[in-house]
Amino acid sequence: xxxxxxxxxxxxxxxxxxxxxxxxxxxxxxxxxxxxxxxxxxxxxxxxxxxxxxxxxxxxxxxxxxxxxxxxxxxxxxxxxxxxxxxxxxxxxxxxxxxxxxxxxxxxxxxxxxxxxxxxxxxxxxxxxxxxxxxxxxxxxxxxxxxxxxxxxxxxxxxxxxxxxxxxxxxxxxxxxxxxxxxxxxxxxxxxxxxxxxxxxxxxxxxxxxxxxxxxxxxxxxxxxxxxxxxxxxxxxxxxxxxxx
Amino acid sequence: xxxxxxxxxxxxxxxxxxxxxxxxxxxxxxxxxxxxxxxxxxxxxxxxxxxxxxxxxxxxxxxxxxxxxxxxxxxxxxxxxxxxxxxxxxxxxxxxxxxxxxxxxxxxxxxxxxxxxxxxxxxxxxxxxxxxxxxxxxxxxxxxxxxxxxxxxxxxxxxxxxxxxxxxxxxxxxxxxxxxxxxxxxxxxxxxxxxxxxxxxxxxxxxxxxxxxxxxxxxxxxxxxxxxxxxxx
Numbered sequence: 001x002x003x004x005x006x007x008x009x010x011x012x013x014x015x016x017x018x019x020x021x022x023x024x025x026x027x028x029x030x031x032x033x034x035x036x037x038x039x040x041x042x043x044x045x046x047x048x049x050x051x052x053x054x055x056x057x058x059x060x061x062x063x064x065x066x067x068x069x070x071x072x073x074x075x076x077x078x079x080x081x082x083x084x085x086x087x088x089x090x091x092x093x094x095x096x097x098x099x100x101x102x103x104x105x106x107x108x109x110x111x112x113x114x115x116x117x118x119x120x121x122x123x124x125x126x127x128x129x130x131x132x133x134x135x136x137x138x139x140x141x142x143x144x145x146x147x148x149x150x151x152x153x154x155x156x157x158x159x160x161x162x163x164x165x166x167x168x169x170x171x172x173x174x175x176x177x178x179x180x181x182x183x184x185x186x187x188x189x190x191x192x193x194x195x196x197x198x199x200x201x202x203x204x205x206x207x208x209x210x211x212x213x214x215x216x217x218x219x220x221x222x223x224x225x226x227x228x229x230x231x232x233x234x235x236x237x238x239x240x241x242x243x244x245x
Numbered sequence: 246x247x248x249x250x251x252x253x254x255x256x257x258x259x260x261x262x263x264x265x266x267x268x269x270x271x272x273x274x275x276x277x278x279x280x281x282x283x284x285x286x287x288x289x290x291x292x293x294x295x296x297x298x299x300x301x302x303x304x305x306x307x308x309x310x311x312x313x314x315x316x317x318x319x320x321x322x323x324x325x326x327x328x329x330x331x332x333x334x335x336x337x338x339x340x341x342x343x344x345x346x347x348x349x350x351x352x353x354x355x356x357x358x359x360x361x362x363x364x365x366x367x368x369x370x371x372x373x374x375x376x377x378x379x380x381x382x383x384x385x386x387x388x389x390x391x392x393x394x395x396x397x398x399x400x401x402x403x404x405x406x407x408x409x410x411x412x413x414x415x416x417x418x419x420x421x422x423x424x425x426x427x428x429x430x431x432x433x434x435x436x437x438x439x440x441x442x443x444x445x446x447x448x449x450x451x452x453x454x455x456x457x458x459x460x461x462x463x464x465x466x467x468x469x470x471x472x473x474x475x476x477x478x
Contacts, residue, residue: 052382054378054381054382077381077384077385077386078384080381080382080383080384081383081384082384083382084382084383085379085382087375087378087379087382089373089375091373091375091376091378091379092379093376093379093380093394093398094398094475094476095397095398095401095475096475104383104393105380105383105384105385108385108389108393109384109385137474137475137476138475139475139476150379153383154382154383157383157384
């Protein structure tokens, strides 16, 4: 579904050039659930943001459904419409109601009529048990509700794949569960997912593959049992011993 | 001092002199409203050019030229007095057979645009980058994201500053008399030159401005409250 070849990304700042990604290769098949873990600053969020070109790679190739997407002339908006993204800070549109948040993009991009989009939105809200919030504004919701609605907003586009950038990191602990629950259901339905997270239990239970990133590289990848039970790379062992205690 | 009642009669009632104020007020309101509309339009366009230029990582030459022109415009307009700009427009640039009111609208609009542009630019920059990213990640293009997601929030954030500009503009139009336009201030002045009595007409003019500003402030407060609807918890 998506494949990444020798991806490099560097940022220029006042101190000079910082190499954040130093050659990433990855192949994600349809239906896979990839979980990316690693210490902060390892480049995992940047990597995820490169997949839908919110960050432009410095070099390397990104292919989506048989087409290279980081080349001039590609309609990146049409690609992004097929790749949902969920952000750490939700990024709901605060000036719009929940309904409008969900229906804005599909209606504007003429993928659905106003009525279809509304119907679709209500169906999705029913699924996460938030139909009563349809006319609320984001500021009237809890963090967990916001993030579930952000997920639903992406789903309203009927994406082929979902990217999650630390979706539970900004939540109060008691709200993490409800968001992970929605993600779990999504995974069970066969959605292709790439998730950057610190939730190790989620990785263990849901991932088809776990990736460990550090200093801009993928140091280790494996199916979750093997990954957590027998980490091979010393950096992975070190990291896991710290986060799992 | 003389009998105040007879002075008021002489200044405002006799020969229907109050009409100078009524007509003047009409012109003041027309100039202010049209100039405000023009100023907001210019302001948004300029703010968009400047924000786009600042954010672009590849410097597009057309955008660079536009950005330069906008910078020049801001410098010149904000660096020279309004009344001088008005006179230049009237006596130098638009010397043909053009309605003085229209010239005033253009001059005040161009002037206001420079101030509005900076206000709107700060408004656009106050909107979290995550909003743009969320819009783009849903497949909206940069124009759709700007119009539907960023600008509405930007306007809301700077609404009080834009309203202040509106109020300032209303009072600033009082220099229109310099090019012979009969605005409210000029209306009072004409009465003074007929009756040789300064106090009642000037106080009347001042009061009318004051009442308009108070009224505007009220209206604007209501609008602001309505804009803040989505902030209520």
